[in-house]
Amino acid sequence: MAKGSKIAERIRSNVDRVRKQAKTDLKSVPPHRHCVVCRAVIRVDSDPPICSNSNCEAKHSKNERSRKQLSILMYIFPAIAVLLVILNVTGGGAV
Ligand SMILES: [Zn+2]
Helix, strand or coil: CHHHHHHHHHHHHHHHHHHHHHHHHHHHCCCCEECCCCCCEECCCCCCCCCCCHHHHHHHHHHHHHHHHHHHHHHHHHHHHHHHHHHHHCCCCCC
């Protein structure tokens, strides 16, 4: 029993140390952002959040475009499904 509590004590002190370390690390890093493509450090106020690399710019605009297309599809597919259900209920719109 005594052995077990000793190990628990050691683990607890380790966790405390790591927690304190993480906190001081967070404080020592100045506010900054990362390029969404290559993760390079960039200015906090840079918009879009990419570095000056032209490769990253191209990749970012491509990602942005596919993201927009995806969000459009997210609206179109349910709309088509609803339309199909309505058509089914009303018998294809025939009177
Ligand atoms: Zn970059």
